[in-house]
Amino acid sequence: MSQSQLSTVKPSLGRSAFVTGGAQGIGRAISLRLARDGYDISIADIASQKDKVGEVIKVIEGMLIWGVLDVRDAKQIEAGIAETVEKLGPNLFVSVANAGVTQVKPLLECTPEFIENEVRINILGFMNTHIFAAKQMVKQGLGGRILGAGSIASYRTAENLGPYGATKFAVRGFTEVSAKEWAEYGIRVNGSSSRTPPDAFTHLRRRRTAYAPGIVDTPMWDHIDAELAKIENISIGEAKSQRVKHDIKLGRIQEPEDVAKLVSFLASEEGEYITGQTIKTCGGASL
Template sequence: MPENHGAKGTDPIDRKVALITGGGTGIGAAVATRLAADGLRIAVTGRREAPLKDVAGRTGALVVPGDMADSDDARSVIDQVVAHYGRLDIVVANAGGHGFSTVGETDDRSWSDSLNANLTTAFKTVRAALPELTRNRGSVVIVSSLAGLFAGPGVAGYTVGKHALIGLTKTLARDYGPANVRVNALCPGWVRTPMADAEMGEFARAAGIASREEAYGRVTEHVPLRRPAQPEEMASIVRFLVSDEASYITGSTIVADGGAHIVDLPTLPFEAMG
């Protein structure tokens, strides 16, 4: 059913149009599925067309392939979405990846690739969408990571890019709040996505662990909820953030990590005494 916007919005939710970058797999695909189920009109973009078409087959989404780190592609994708639907209200900047090495092991090309994948895609996507977002009192969710708040081992480019996304969220919210554009960041912890599955496979092999499931158990053993998230759980948070239920939330960083960020690392040895 359409939401009651009152003074908060201008259109019922089922008139709105959402663009999801990195929309072919993982969190992006789950967001597309959730928003489409709630009646939004969806467009998905990414560099690989095949997974985008899979999502479109389930959701009816418009498929607009492109590299959103490229300014021309970003403008073209936005133009195609607006030409097809007549408007754009929501951007979910979910594309990311790259950057799995220490600073000393990161060459110039790897550094550039990491920043392009994790930061520049979001910057150029939102920049191209701003005329539509300001026209329609739009909303943006930038998908960062728990790595946007803390540093893991050997993931320099990824960590820096994800930290920078939180800065991008804040500056967009500050500058475009007067135009009624809301911008928030989502920081997931471990989520069962194809990228995380691949990491668990590598971890299992390196640590001599029997299975990917056991690897997930190992990396979440000190997380209060003791499990990774499902992509659909992240999609529910995005759905809330782009709705009028969140009409006074902007510039915020929402952490969804099963409680990992509240754990005091020096106290972990005490758990074995319990």
């Protein structure tokens, strides 16, 4: 069953949502869920995800634009926000800094280049997405919801994921301080966790919190599993299955849609009194 069949698409809110890394995994689920909630969607992702964006377009009902964007480049983020407003109107109400990377290595094997790549995507990309979105929301004077991808690693680190855990601790800290500074503008900030310049977003008309996921059934976790299998000398699939069995108290791996539900709530009026939080959605894995 496709995501669009899970519930009725709500009437248009006349508001837009900007989602980085929105073509696959958690970002895809968030894009689909916010579209169902009535938002016009702007997906920003790297060039290699173009085909996957096309798959999202087939499912989403409503207004959607997409553009190539590398969050390591602040100018591309700024341009992406500007293009979103140009195409969808000055009604940006939700920004989701979802783009991220997980690299798996023991600390003694981490090179400066390895660490820098993770920092540029997970910290600089995250912070700059928040800041440029907030500037647009302040300009509009309508408030907004700024969300970002944390992780249970924002609270508890793990072996062989050191730089990743450090970046997610930073996400938690930036979520708190931006919520403090932007509350006066009616902006709530929370979290639950391309190489080509975006000189033109493809316009396709087909109709302050962080979310902190645990083990999610996505390509990112498939990568983590494969790398941990090498380090721990076990078969592919075993690293993930062992952690699901021993850590997740609800007894099943998390689906991207589980995270999207939290994002939907935080973006809604029901989440209006929540800000500065990094909310765990991990099936009890952090207990």
